[in-house]
Amino acid sequence: MRLYPEQLPQHLQGGLSPCYFVYGDEPLLKMEALDLLRRTARAQGFDERHRFDADEGLDWDALFDASQALSLFSRRQIIELALPDKLDKTASDRLRELLRQCHPDLLLLISGPRLNQQQQKSAWFKALAETGPTVAVLSPNPRQLVRLLEQRLRDAGLRAEPDALHWLAHAFEGNLLAAAGEIEKLALLALPQPLTLATLQQQVQPHHHFNPFQLLDPLLQGKVRRACRILLQLRQEGIEAGMLCHLLARELATLDSLQAHLQAGQPFHQAAAALHVWSSRQPLLQAALGRLPAAKLAALGTLLAAADAALADFDDDAAWRWLYALCIGFLDDQPPTILP
Structure with missing residues (x-):
């Protein structure tokens, strides 16, 4: 099952899957998706957490030991694994082996970068997709960014006039993390609503970013x-x-x-x-x-x-x-x- 970040809350109402793969190039949305999965898991008794990076120095045996060990203080645990830009054959084989060892008291949270089509056809990606949902976290295009910022303003108790909203999207294109921080600051200023273009231009310093x-x-x-x-x-x-x-x-x-x-x-x-x-x-x-x-x-x-x-x-x-x-x-x- 392929999900997008905005679909994750509704999906979780039906319960946790044994494994999630969150991947993409938008750091804030990726961080928020992983945080939501952690909070949901903690509410269901996953009190112990181990984190590993799948680089060349990873001790896979230690990861496997952690995934199978039962703690004296927690019966359920989260294993987090961050994947690099490329997986070699050894890492691919060990990852698939790990996925075959999932059990009800273990939640695998695997994260990774944006993947090209060839990577999405790899054996390790297919194994991840068969084990649990894959959550694609991509940078929003300009139209999506306007809708996303409008929702974030609404969540913060704010409204913006259309031209002000489009200016905000223009000012933070490619840098949603900075936009979220500015919205938090705007919420503390008790400004007249709806926010006007002149108000935003006075209060907000643009921080757009492109690759x-x-x-x-x-x-x-x-x-x-x-x-x-x-x-x-x-x-x-x-x-x-x-x-x-x-x-x-x-x-x-x-x-x-x-x-x-x-x-x-x-x-x-x-x-x-x-x-x-x-x-x-x-x-x-x-x-x-x-x-x-x-x-x-x-x-x-x-x-x-x-x-x-x-x-x-x-x-x-x-x-x-x-x-x-x-x-x-x-x-x-x-x-x-x-x-x-």
């Missing part, structure tokens, strides 16, 4: 204004231009290859499968190719090459200017601008 991968989808969707905002924020956060050049080069190469396959008469889905494009990204890339003909892709490649050349000359400012021009070049019906 480099979040630049790609807005560009492919033609949402250039959003992409430019992300690009400027990434620079402020100290992301290296070279990293962005690498990611953009890989994305443009994929688009070029898909375009070549299509021009040769190959169906899109067949071409995408040959290039190992994840099925979840195929609609996005297919739509992008409808907006980006071969000539435009070639011009975008020229801009990227100029950014790479600027980096080779240790001209970081010029590289960022080329990257900004590259983003603008993704506009529909907008020929890419070649800077002097």
Whole structure:
């Protein structure tokens, strides 16, 4: 069973499963999901807790001993296991062995990072999904973030006008942890309700945060204004231009290859499968190719090459200017601008 964090409270009304796997890239929602599972378990007599990290130094035998031991003070216990970004064969085998030893007085709380499709097809992930619910905790997109912040304001006894709510989502995109802290502070100020845009701008310091991968989808969707905002924020956060050049080069190469396959008469889905494009990204890339003909892709490649050349000359400012021009070049019906 696959659950999302907002579905967890209702699920728990039917009782605890023997194992939960909470994974994803949103730290606050992940922490809250695990805390809810711990509280529910404690209310049902799981008073003892052991925590392990499944890194290379993990003593798996010690973990197994803890999972089978009965304490003098507690008959039921929680074993928490944090998984790394990648599991080697030994860790995968031992994890599956651990899952086979579940019993009613043991609750396994396993956490991990965001997983790609290949990892979700692995034997260890399938074993986890068969043993208990998997809880996917992903960073909310802008629309989901607005709804999420509105609910959190309501839970804190606050309301916000629509423009104020959207400004709050804009100010904390990618940083829900900071947003939750600001909402707690707002609740203590006894401000007039509903909160206005002017009030929030006076009381709240924006703390948005992006990772480099979040630049790609807005560009492919033609949402250039959003992409430019992300690009400027990434620079402020100290992301290296070279990293962005690498990611953009890989994305443009994929688009070029898909375009070549299509021009040769190959169906899109067949071409995408040959290039190992994840099925979840195929609609996005297919739509992008409808907006980006071969000539435009070639011009975008020229801009990227100029950014790479600027980096080779240790001209970081010029590289960022080329990257900004590259983003603008993704506009529909907008020929890419070649800077002097």
